[in-house]
Structures are given as C-alpha cells and as structure tokens.
Amino acid sequence: MSLVIELLDYFGIVVFAVSGALAAARARMDVVGFALLGVVTGIGGGSVRDLLLGRLPVFWIEQPQYIVLCVVASLVTFVSVPIIASRLRLLLWADAVGLAVFAVLGAQTALNADAPLIIAALLGVVSATFGGLIRDIICRETPLILLKEIYVTAALVGALLYVSLIEFEVDAMTAMLAGCGVTFAVRGLALVYSLSLPAFVHPNDRAGGAGPTPRKLEDVVK
Amino acid sequence: MSLVIELLDYFGIVVFAVSGALAAARARMDVVGFALLGVVTGIGGGSVRDLLLGRLPVFWIEQPQYIVLCVVASLVTFVSVPIIASRLRLLLWADAVGLAVFAVLGAQTALNADAPLIIAALLGVVSATFGGLIRDIICRETPLILLKEIYVTAALVGALLYVSLIEFEVDAMTAMLAGCGVTFAVRGLALVYSLSLPAFVHPNDRAGGAGPTPRKLEDVVK
Amino acid sequence: MSLVIELLDYFGIVVFAVSGALAAARARMDVVGFALLGVVTGIGGGSVRDLLLGRLPVFWIEQPQYIVLCVVASLVTFVSVPIIASRLRLLLWADAVGLAVFAVLGAQTALNADAPLIIAALLGVVSATFGGLIRDIICRETPLILLKEIYVTAALVGALLYVSLIEFEVDAMTAMLAGCGVTFAVRGLALVYSLSLPAFVHPNDRAGGAGPTPRKLEDVVK
Numbered sequence: 274m275s276l277v278i279e280l281l282d283y284f285g286i287v288v289f290a291v292s293g294a295l296a297a298a299r300a301r302m303d304v305v306g307f308a309l310l311g312v313v314t315g316i317g318g319g320s321v322r323d324l325l326l327g328r329l330p331v332f333w334i335e336q337p338q339y340i341v342l343c344v345v346a347s348l349v350t351f352v353s354v355p356i357i358a359s360r361l362r363l364l365l366w367a368d369a370v371g372l373a374v375f376a377v378l379g380a381q382t383a384l385n386a387d388a389p390l391i392i393a394a395l396l397g398v399v400s401a402t403f404g405g406l407i408r409d410i411i412c413r414e415t416p417l418i419l420l421k422e423i424y425v426t427a428a429l430v431g432a433l434l435y436v437s438l439i440e441f442e443v444d445a446m447t448a449m450l451a452g453c454g455v456t457f458a459v460r461g462l463a464l465v466y467s468l469s470l471p472a473f474v475h476p477n478d479r480a481g482g483a484g485p486t487p488r489k490l491e492d493v494v495k
Numbered sequence: 496m497s498l499v500i501e502l503l504d505y506f507g508i509v510v511f512a513v514s515g516a517l518a519a520a521r522a523r524m525d526v527v528g529f530a531l532l533g534v535v536t537g538i539g540g541g542s543v544r545d546l547l548l549g550r551l552p553v554f555w556i557e558q559p560q561y562i563v564l565c566v567v568a569s570l571v572t573f574v575s576v577p578i579i580a581s582r583l584r585l586l587l588w589a590d591a592v593g594l595a596v597f598a599v600l601g602a603q604t605a606l607n608a609d610a611p612l613i614i615a616a617l618l619g620v621v622s623a624t625f626g627g628l629i630r631d632i633i634c635r636e637t638p639l640i641l642l643k644e645i646y647v648t649a650a651l652v653g654a655l656l657y658v659s660l661i662e663f664e665v666d667a668m669t670a671m672l673a674g675c676g677v678t679f680a681v682r683g684l685a686l687v688y689s690l691s692l693p694a695f696v697h698p699n700d701r702a703g704g705a706g707p708t709p710r711k712l713e714d715v716v717k
Numbered sequence: 718m719s720l721v722i723e724l725l726d727y728f729g730i731v732v733f734a735v736s737g738a739l740a741a742a743r744a745r746m747d748v749v750g751f752a753l754l755g756v757v758t759g760i761g762g763g764s765v766r767d768l769l770l771g772r773l774p775v776f777w778i779e780q781p782q783y784i785v786l787c788v789v790a791s792l793v794t795f796v797s798v799p800i801i802a803s804r805l806r807l808l809l810w811a812d813a814v815g816l817a818v819f820a821v822l823g824a825q826t827a828l829n830a831d832a833p834l835i836i837a838a839l840l841g842v843v844s845a846t847f848g849g850l851i852r853d854i855i856c857r858e859t860p861l862i863l864l865k866e867i868y869v870t871a872a873l874v875g876a877l878l879y880v881s882l883i884e885f886e887v888d889a890m891t892a893m894l895a896g897c898g899v900t901f902a903v904r905g906l907a908l909v910y911s912l913s914l915p916a917f918v919h920p921n922d923r924a925g926g927a928g929p930t931p932r933k934l935e936d937v938v939k
Contacts, residue, residue: 303915304917325551329551330832334833386552410632411860426525473573473576547773548778641856694750
C-alpha cells in the first residue's frame with residue numbers, strides 16, 4: 274500500500290511540474306525556462322516544508338529522481354502544450370489529486386518530525402500550495418492564494434482532518450485516505466459548482482465592482 | 496523583566512500579522528487568505544533569520560502559540576477592518592514598536608548563535624523587515640524597502656547600536672532598551688516629520704519628476 | 718592557485734552586488750536600499766544553495782567579509798552610477814565572469830556535500846542565478862530567467878561539464894577551468910551574437926507578435 278502512496282507522490286510532483294511548464298508557456302520561455310519552472314513548481318512546496326522543519330538536505334537532493342521527473346514532465350509539456358491546453362478540465366482534476374496528496378503527505382512528514390498538530394496541518398498546506406506560489410511570483414502572475422475560488426481551504430480542511438484522526442489514534446491508512454478524500458472532495462465541489470468563501474468587502478466597494486478581479490484557476494493551467 | 500520582552504515579542508508579532516491581514520483586505524481575499532497572509536507576515540522575518548542561522552526547526556514549529564496568535568489577529572482584523580482603518584496613525588506607531596522590538600531581539604538571537612557583530616545587526620534588520628517584504632511580494636505591492644521614508648534605516652541604526660553596546664560589555668538590559676529606543680525614536684521622527692534619506696537621482700531625471708513615485712507606509716497599513 | 722579561485726569568488730560577489738545596486742538606482746532608492754539590494758543580490762544565490770544543502774549557518778555568517786564587500790560595492794555604485802552606466806558592455810562581460818565562477822564553485826560546493834551529480838549541477842545554476850532572481854522579484858522587474866537571451870543555459874552547460882569531468886576523475890583544476898571556460902564562452906557568444914534558444918510559440922501567437930516582449934540583460938544592468 275505504501276507503493277500506492279509513492280506513486281501518488283510522483284503523480285502530484287508531475288502534475289505540479291506540468292502547471293509550472295504551462296506558466297512558462299504563457300511567458301513564452303525557452304526550453305530551459307520550461308525545465309527550471311517545472312522543477313521549482315514541482316518541488317518548491319516540499320522544499321519549503323523541509324527547510325522550516327530542518328530536514329536538510331531537502332528531500333530531492335538525495336533522491337534525484339524527483340528532479341528528473343520534473344524535467345521530463347516539463348520537456349513533454351514543451352512539445353505538447355496544445356494537446357494539454359485542450360484538456361484543461363482534466364488537468365484541473367489532476368491538480369486536485371496533487372493538492373490532496375501533498376496536503377496529507379506534507380502533514381505526515383511534519384508529524385514524523387515531531388511537529389505539533391496545528392503546525393503539521395499548516396506545513397501540509399505549505400507543501401501543497403507553495404510550489405504554485407513560487408511559480409506565480411517568478412512569472413509575475415497573481416498568486417493562487419489570492420484566488421477567491423476554494424483552493425488553500427481544501428488543503429487546510431483535509432490536513433486538519435488527517436492530523437486530528439492521527440491524534441485520536443485512528444489507523445494511519447484510514448486517516449490518510451480520509452484526509453486526501455476530503456481535500457479532493459472539497460476542491461472537486463469547488464470546481465464543479467465554482468464555490469468560493471465570502472471575500473472581504475470594503476464598505477467603500479460599490480455593488481458589483483468590489484476590488485480587483487480575482488484570477489481563476491482555469492487561467493493558471495492554460 | 497524577561498516577561499516584558501516576551502510580551503513585546505508577542506505584541507510585535509500581532510502588529511505585523513494585522514498589517515498582513517490589512518494587505519489581504521486590500522486584495523479582497525477570503526478569510527483563509529487573511530489568516531495565511533497574517534501568519535506569513537507575522538513570522539516571516541524571524542523564520543528567514545532562523546533559516547540563515549541554521550536554528551532549525553524555526554522558532555514557531557515548537558511554539559505553536561505564535562501561529563495561533565497570528566491567526567487570531569487576522570480573524571479579528573477580518574471582522575473589524577473599518578475600525579482599524581480609521582486608526583491608521585495608531586497602527587503606524589504600533590508598527591514602529593514592532594520594528595524596534597524585532598530589530599533588537601533578532602540581533603540578540605543572532606549573537607546567541609555566535610554570529611559576528613555586523614552579521615547580527617543585519618539579521619536584526621532581516622527579522623524586523625522581511626515579514627513585510629514577503630507580504631508585499633505575495634500581494635504584488637511595491638516592497639517596503641523601496642519606500643523613501645526611513646524604515647529599514649531605523650531598524651539598522653538600532654540593531655547596530657545594540658550589538659555595539661553588547662560588544663563594549665554594557666549591561667544586556669541597557670543595551671536592549673537603548674537599541675529599541677533608538678529604533679523607535681528614529682522611526683517616530685520619520686513618522687512625525689516625514690523624514691527620508693536622500694534618494695538616488697539619475698542625471699536624466701527631470702526636476703520634480705524623478706523616477707517612480709514611492710509608496711508611503713500610510714498606504715501599506717490601510 | 719586556490720588564491721585565484723578565492724579572488725574570482727570575490728569578483729563574482731562584487732559584480733552581482735553592483736547589479737543589485739543598479740537595480741536600486743532604477744527604483745530611485747536611498748543609500749540603505751542600495752546596500753540592502755546589493756547584499757541580497759551578491760549573496761542570495763549562494764545562500765539558497767547552502768539552505769537547500771543544509772550547510773548552515775550559510776557561508777557569509779561566519780565570513781562577514783562577504784557582506785562588507787557587498788556593502789562597499791553598493792556604496793561605490795551609489796556615488797558613481799553615471800560612470801558605471803556608461804560602461805554597460807563591460808559590466809555585461811564582468812557579469813559573465815561571475816556567472817561562470819559561481820556555476821562551477823556552486824557545483825563544487827554541492828559535490829563536497831555529497832550531492833549526486835545532476836543535483837550538484839542544478840545547485841551550481843542556483844548559485845549563479847538566484848541572487849539575480851531575488852533582486853528582480855524585490856524590484857518587481859521581469860526575472861532574468863524569463864530572458865530569451867541565453868543566460869541560465871550557459872550556467873547549466875558549464876556546471877554539467879564540470880560535474881561530468883569530476884565524475885570521470887579528471888584533475889580538479891582542469892575540470893574547473895573547463896566548466897568556467899565553457900560557461901563564459903557560451904554566455905559570451907550569446908552576448909556578441911545575441912543568441913537565444915527557440916522560445917515556445919503558441920499556435921495562437923500571430924507572426925511577429927508572439928507573447929510578452931522579453932527583457933534583455935542590457936536593460937538589467939543599466
């Protein structure tokens with residue numbers, strides 16, 4: 274069963290690397306830029322988690338297969354952007370799987386490093402979302418966490434559920450499935466019904482013209 | 496007396512978290528966005544300091560009260576932005592206290608980790624200003640360090656004074672009070688008299704139209 | 718001969734610090750802003766490398782001469798921007814030397830910390846390019862890695878050559894000279910002939926109007 278987790282981990286890395294390469298496509302970068310942005314997006318969240326925890330060197334330094342995977346995914350994207358771009362909906366759902374897997378695996382890694390429950394959940398969110406955040410900062414796009422659409426929230430809910438179940442000594446595999454499942458379900462419902470939490474509305478905002486228009490995830494993966 | 500320092504430390508964290516939440520308000524984020532940006536701004540500077548020093552895991556991982564404090568401050572801000580926004584001047588002065596406390600405590604932490612004097616002063620500046628820098632980068636606002644108004648300079652002067660006094664074996668509490676006091680005084684004078692250091696003027700700049708208009712801190716905390 | 722390497726290392730730091738100070742000039746910052754941006758650009762790449770490897774505290778904390786050098790370079794730039802700005806071509810070539818030195822020394826540092834070959838080459842690229850990336854993010858300029866002009870690629874080719882030669886047990890000094898030489902040559906050819914790798918072209922791009930216009934390095938160092 275740990276093979277399944279390992280495969281899901283690789284799957285999440287690949288999905289995130291593809292989203293980085295697609296950002297490189299929007300910026301009309303060359304092939305080296307695709308690879309660099311794919312690598313940074315694929316391993317960025319896990320790297321920040323490892324840095325904060327002091328698990329050094331970071332995970333991919335002794336496991337170069339992660340870098341190789343990101344580079345391959347980026348190169349494949351470079352030669353097939355039109356094909357991928359016509360399957361945006363599919364990519365959004367794949368991204369939801371990556372989000373779910375990393376939120377739980379990131380929290381698990383933090384618990385294994387003796388982090389308190391709430392910190393572990395936070396580091397799960399960091400693992401799942403900071404790769405994309407770094408991608409957006411480098412490409413000068415509006416960061417995902419500014420999205421009104423539910424994204425960070427899904428990772429937070431799943432990671433909190435996972436650490437809570439572990440605290441109540443629920444079986445590890447059950448807790449993992451529940452955490453992943455809930456993250457995926459919340460994110461999936463947001464995708465299907467375009468759900469969002471109520472955003473802050475300033476008293477001065479006029480009706481219908483409140484603040485900057487948020488970027489939707491659909492724009493991010495095209 | 497170390498209780499006073501601990502309380503000032505918490506006070507600084509809260510002030511910075513509120514400034515992060517106010518940036519979230521400007522970006523019209525949802526409540527999770529408020530919390531995430533409040534946390535990142537509140538603990539960002541100290542986290543970068545700990546990373547560079549190798550004091551890992553970073554300070555808040557084993558002391559989750561810091562995260563809880565940032566989240567609470569962000570949520571309170573979420574429901575009370577208009578009230579806070581009408582007390583901008585007060586927040587600017589509170590921010591000056593946070594700047595003073597973190598510049599000195601950051602330098603002290605670095606000295607305790609055996610950093611050389613000049614490095615300790617620099618890490619004090621990092622502790623005091625990098626949380627806000629990360630906030631501005633995520634929100635795509637002009638970073639504070641681009642402000643012409645004296646801000647980084649106040650932290651630098653106070654941190655340098657503190658490490659110098661420690662080097663000359665002045666009593667620790669006296670050094671701390673002097674460092675905090677000078678940072679707060681310099682920043683306060685800048686607030687009252689809108690002081691700034693002379694900025695670089697390119698020979699090609701026309702009179703009165705020199706380069707990009709800097710953002711003032713008043714814009715940052717509203 | 719290790720003296721030559723040390724001098725080249727200092728030379729690279731100074732060149733990168735100057736490029737940071739010139740970015741501060743474009744943003745019309747004050748003298749403290751020049752120093753801060755010079756420091757961040759000069760030591761940023763090596764700091765990220767050390768963080769990822771877990772070589773903590775980072776290199777400049779116990780060797781404050783690096784910080785002093787960056788500050789001095791920034792202050793000299795502050796009072797002599799017009800002179801430097803009239804020697805842009807020279808600075809571009811100096812930057813190419815810095816790129817070559819850091820790509821190889823960064824890879825060497827990673828090999829000494831037992832990183833696998835491909836990871837060592839990647840960390841060489843990080844050492845050589847991430848200081849400039851952080852500079853661009855802080856100053857809100859288009860990051861260098863978005864440049865179509867060959868830049869990251871030159872560092873990558875040289876770092877890969879260096880680690881390959883070390884793997885085949887070539888003499889350390891020969892490998893270093895070859896890695897530096899190839900990086901410098903590739904970057905130099907790109908400078909002389911304005912070479913670039915083919916960038917991604919979206920099918921929807923019109924002829925002659927493909928995507929955002931990339932920033933050239935000439936804009937970065939003026």
